[in-house]
Amino acid sequence: MKPRNPFPGIRPFREDEGEFFFGRDHQLSELLAKLGLGSFVAVVGTSGCGKSSLIKAGLVPRLSRENWLVPVFRPQNPLENLRIALESIPFEFGDHE
DSSP: OOOOOSOOTTSOOOGGGGGGOOSOHHHHHHHHHHHHHOSOOOOOOOTTSSHHHIIIIIIHHHHHHTTOOOOOOOSSSHHHHHHHHHHTSSOOTTOOO
């Protein structure tokens, strides 16, 4: 069996590659603290700085373990992509007893 390469190259890490994602603990802690103050946080930065990897391999797996429902979408056509992302979540808004 060929060992799995822990480095994805120039593409971002995916959610299932969180075990290989490391070195951004401080930024992850900051995001979690900001989410503790509200339910929305935007991650912005220059192209290629690791935003997607931080979210997909760091933040999303952490929040999923805490039973958060996390819509992830790209900023092109943001309202439509947000609608699609929210519709894909198996959750009825207002039904969270």
